Structure formats: C-alpha cells, structure tokens
Amino acid sequence: MKVLVVGANGQIGKHLVQFIQDHDGLQAKAMIRKQEQASYFEDLGAEVALVDLEDDIETIQKAANDVDAVVFTAGSGPHTGKDKTIMIDLDGAVKTIEATKAAGVKRFVMISSFDTSREAIQEAPESFSPYVAAKHYADVWLRDSGLDYTIIHPGRLTNDEGTGKVSLAEQTKPDQVAREDIARVILSSLVHDSTIGQEFQVVQGDQEVDQAIQSLN
Amino acid sequence: MKVLVVGANGQIGKHLVQFIQDHDGLQAKAMIRKQEQASYFEDLGAEVALVDLEDDIETIQKAANDVDAVVFTAGSGPHTGKDKTIMIDLDGAVKTIEATKAAGVKRFVMISSFDTSREAIQEAPESFSPYVAAKHYADVWLRDSGLDYTIIHPGRLTNDEGTGKVSLAEQTKPDQVAREDIARVILSSLVHDSTIGQEFQVVQGDQEVDQAIQSLN
Numbered sequence: 001m002k003v004l005v006v007g008a009n010g011q012i013g014k015h016l017v018q019f020i021q022d023h024d025g026l027q028a029k030a031m032i033r034k035q036e037q038a039s040y041f042e043d044l045g046a047e048v049a050l051v052d053l054e055d056d057i058e059t060i061q062k063a064a065n066d067v068d069a070v071v072f073t074a075g076s077g078p079h080t081g082k083d084k085t086i087m088i089d090l091d092g093a094v095k096t097i098e099a100t101k102a103a104g105v106k107r108f109v110m111i112s113s114f115d116t117s118r119e120a121i122q123e124a125p126e127s128f129s130p131y132v133a134a135k136h137y138a139d140v141w142l143r144d145s146g147l148d149y150t151i152i153h154p155g156r157l158t159n160d161e162g163t164g165k166v167s168l169a170e171q172t173k174p175d176q177v178a179r180e181d182i183a184r185v186i187l188s189s190l191v192h193d194s195t196i197g198q199e200f201q202v203v204q205g206d207q208e209v210d211q212a213i214q215s216l217n
Numbered sequence: 218m219k220v221l222v223v224g225a226n227g228q229i230g231k232h233l234v235q236f237i238q239d240h241d242g243l244q245a246k247a248m249i250r251k252q253e254q255a256s257y258f259e260d261l262g263a264e265v266a267l268v269d270l271e272d273d274i275e276t277i278q279k280a281a282n283d284v285d286a287v288v289f290t291a292g293s294g295p296h297t298g299k300d301k302t303i304m305i306d307l308d309g310a311v312k313t314i315e316a317t318k319a320a321g322v323k324r325f326v327m328i329s330s331f332d333t334s335r336e337a338i339q340e341a342p343e344s345f346s347p348y349v350a351a352k353h354y355a356d357v358w359l360r361d362s363g364l365d366y367t368i369i370h371p372g373r374l375t376n377d378e379g380t381g382k383v384s385l386a387e388q389t390k391p392d393q394v395a396r397e398d399i400a401r402v403i404l405s406s407l408v409h410d411s412t413i414g415q416e417f418q419v420v421q422g423d424q425e426v427d428q429a430i431q432s433l434n
Contacts, residue, residue: 056339083347086303091338091350121308122273130300133308137354 002027003190004067006053006060006096007074008046009037011159012111015183016071017046023187031063053092060099069107070100071186076131085134093138097145107196108147109189111182112139114155114174114201139199150189151199154182167205168212175203188213219244220407221284223270223277223313224291225263226254228376229328232400233288234263240404248280270309277316286324287317288403293348302351310355314362324413325364326406328399329356331372331391331418356416367406368416371399384422385429392420405430 003020007013008030020028021044030041031049038048049063053074064070072093076084093110100108113135124132142149155177162180185202188209189195194217205212220237224230225247237245238261247258248266255265266280270291281287289310293301310327317325330352341349359366372394379397402419405426406412411434422429 057335083302083344085300086307086347086350090303090354118274127300130303133303137307 001025001068001190002029002047002066004029004031004049004064004070006031006070006072007111008032008041009034010073010075011179012073012157012183012186014040015162015180016073016186017041018044019183019187020190021045023191026187026190029063029067031060053088053095057095057099057102060095061102064096064099064103064105067103067105069109069190070096070105071109071111071190072096073111073186075111085130089131089134090138094141097138097142097147100147101145106148107190108142108145108149109186110139110142110149110151111186112151112153112199114153116153148193148196149199150195150197152182152185152189153199153201154185155201155203157182163204164209165204165206166202166209166212167207168200168202168209168216170200172201172203177203181209184209185213218242218285218407219246219264219283221246221248221266221281221287223248223287223289224328225249225258226251227290227292228396229290229374229400229403231257232379232397233290233403234258235261236400236404237407238262240408243404243407246280246284248277270305270312274312274316274319277312278319281313281316281320281322284320284322286326286407287313287322288326288328288407289313290328290403292328302347306348306351307355311358314355314359314364317364318362323365324407325359325362325366326403327356327359327366327368328403329368329370329416331370333370365410365413366416367412367414369399369402369406370416370418371402372418372420374399380421381426382421382423383419383426383429384424385417385419385426385433387417389418389420394420398426401426402430 009032017028020026028046030046033052051063076088116136116139121132155175160178162178226249234245237243245263247263250269268280293305333353333356338349372392377395379395
C-alpha cells in the first residue's frame with residue numbers, strides 16, 4: 001500500500017513517513033512544497049511529490065494518482081495568519097479530498113483538531129475559533145465525500161518523545177499527546193480497516209496504540 | 218411577507234429595509250448588532266432584532282421564528298481581518314442558513330460575491346482569495362440546504378446613487394454596480410418566486426430591475 005502524506009514536512013508528517021517506510025508492505029510518498037525538503041524523505045527511501053496546497057485540484061490529483069491512501073496532516077496551525085487558516089486548513093483539505101476522489105483513491109485519513117463540533121466553534125477563544133471553524137468545515141466535507149475516511153482528533157500536541165501508548169475514544173478528557181504518538185495512531189489506522197468511517201479523540205495514555213485502535217469498536 | 222434582513226446596518230441592508238417598508242405587503246425585521254443602530258430602522262417602521270452573527274444558531278433562530286423569508290447581506294467585507302472572513306462570511310452565513318431551517322422558514326436570499334467558483338478561488342489575488350473561499354463554501358452550503366434559495370452575485374459595489382437599472386444574467390461581464398441597485402434586485406427577487414433555485418451575476422446596465430428579474434428564465 002502506497003500512502004500519500006500531505007504535509008509530510010510537518011512534525012507529525014516526518015514521523016509518519018519514517019513509520020510507513022519501516023513497516024512491511026507500506027510505502028510513503030511525501031507531498032512537500034520545496035525541493036530543499038526532499039532529501040530527508042529520499043534518505044528514508046520515500047518518494048517525493050512537489051506540490052503546494054494552494055495549487056489547484058488537478059495538480060494535487062497528479063500526486064494522488066498512483067497511491068492507495070491519502071493522509072492529510074498539513075496545517076497552518078492555530079497561530080499562522082487567518083488567511084492561511086482558510087486557504088490551507090479548509091480549502092487545502094477540501095481540494096485534497098476532491099483530488100483523492102478524482103484519482104479514484106478511496107482511503108483517506110484526516111488529522112483534525114481535538115473538538116471540531118459546532119459547540120466547540122462557539123466556545124473557542126476568539127483567536128482560536130477561526131481555526132476550529134476551518135477544521136469543522138473540512139471534517140464535514142470529508143464525512144460527506146463518500147471516501148473511506150478516518151478522522152483523528154488529537155489533544156494538545158507536544159514534541160515530546162512518544163511512548164507508543166495513548167488513550168483513544170470517541171470522546172476523551174482533554175489532555176496532551178506527543179506528535180510522534182499521533183503518527184503511530186495514523187499508521188495503525190491505515191493498517192486496520194476497522195477504523196474506516198470512524199472518528200476519535202486521542203490523548204496520552206497507557207494503552208498500546210494498536211490495541212487501542214483495535215478496541216475502538 | 219415579513220423579511221428578516223441579516224446585516225441590515227450595512228449599506229445594502231439599509232437601502233433594502235427602506236424598499237421593503239415602502240412595498241405593499243412587505244415588512245422588514247432588521248437584524249442588527251447594537252442598540253444604537255435601532256432608531257434608523259424603527260423610524261422606518263421596521264422591527265428590530267438585536268443579534269450578533271457570532272452568537273449561536275439558537276439565538277439567530279429566535280430572530281427568524283416569525284418571518285417568511287431571510288436575506289443574508291452581512292459581510293465582513295474583503296478588507297477586514299481574515300478571522301472575521303471565516304467567522305462572519307462563512308460561519309455566520311451557515312449559522313443563519315441552519316437557523317432559517319430550524320425556524321421552519323423556506324425562503325432565503327444570499328448576497329454572495331461576483332464569482333465564487335472553484336476557479337475564482339484559485340485565480341483571486343492572494344489577499345482576496347480567503348474572502349472568495351469563504352463565500353464559496355457559504356454558497357455551497359446554501360445550495361445543499363433544501364431551502365428555496367436565490368444567490369445574487371453582485372459586481373464591484375459602489376455607493377453611487379442607484380439607477381433602478383441593471384444587467385443581470387447567469388454570467389455577465391465584470392463591472393461595477395450600485396449597492397442601492399443590489400437592494401432593488403433583492404426586493405424584486407423576494408416578490409418574484411421565479412428566482413427560487415436561481416443564481417445570477419448583477420452589474421450596472423440598462424434594464425429595469427423587475428424586467429431583468431422576470432426575463433431571467
């Protein structure tokens with residue numbers, strides 16, 4: 001299974017490409033914006049596709065044409081300019097979903113925000129609500145897309161070393177989680193089709209990732 | 218027919234409330250944010266509802282419960298902060314659509330931007346594209362809402378005095394148009410049910426508004 005990682009040069013993305021390359025039967029294609037980002041992924045034996053998420057759907061589709069699954073882990077982050085919030089977190093995600101459909105690929109894993117419900121938009125601090133809204137509408141678009149989706153809602157992300165253990169459920173208590181452990185959860189979601197049509201929150205915890213994923217249902 | 222005008226205190230909205238009040242059989246309810254904006258509308262004999270578009274759906278619904286049609290002409294405008302673009306032009310519009318449905322009202326007139334197609338997002342200058350994207354997703358939401366919608370796509374808006382004449386078609390050449398004339402087009406759309414399910418661009422021209430609206434089909 002070849003997996004297109006959209007946002008590969010982000011911190012979750014870099015861990016994920018490595019985990020995919022280390023996993024039997026999986027191969028990563030890193031979608032990145034700049035040529036100078038390529039060597040990290042080439043050194044891991046991954047393919048590379050140079051595409052900007054502000055490009056059009058057809059350009060993104062070219063990167064997706066020969067893969068079996070797409071992971072969207074790109075993000076402007078909550079603290080970039082709000083213009084990027086709508087153009088990357090919402091429109092970039094929607095274009096990637098449409099490019100995936102156009103490429104005839106069915107499997108899509110979305111890295112969302114912890115809570116993207118209508119209530120969460122209302123309750124978010126003013127500076128954070130545009131980001132929550134963008135992620136909300138991207139999730140809505142994916143749920144209605146007809147793709148075999150999984151939506152992962154991580155807690156507050158840290159750069160701590162991962163533990164390989166998490167707490168994972170439709171609703172968990174808010175808490176932090178290492179980006180490295182989110183990358184493990186993505187990998188596990190890709191290899192367990194039981195996650196298709198599911199969405200769940202993930203925070204730090206004491207259950208092995210694969211076990212947590214398999215006990216979802 | 219009572220019409221809730223969302224964004225009544227804007228320049229299109231102010232003209233529109235006046236035209237509605239001057240029209241036999243129509244009555245306006247002006248949705249505004251601040252008490253000090255109320256006297257202008259009360260002097261016209263219009264009702265007033267004090268609601269902020271950043272409030273929740275239930276609060277907006279209360280303003281819509283006793284009306285027969287909703288007009289969305291609120292807008293952060295293309296030059297406000299990009300956080301307001303997503304929170305007002307997209308999320309405010311979507312909440313108004315959902316509040317309209319929840320109130321059991323069927324008729325909805327949206328004031329959109331001149332071109333909100335996928336291509337227009339790609340081709341817009343970088344500073345303008347977030348606004349086009351927000352209006353795009355609001356229009357998509359409305360088309361899928363099940364409401365009796367009309368989507369009006371005005372050209373470059375001016376504060377010139379209106380002429381009562383426009384050029385109006387599914388696609389027109391880009392040109393300017395007076396806000397006062399857009400208010401006339403909204404009024405004419407409300408009284409001509411032939412505009413239900415239609416969307417069209419409007420610029421300055423030489424056809425009487427009512428004639429232009431009636432020759433749409």
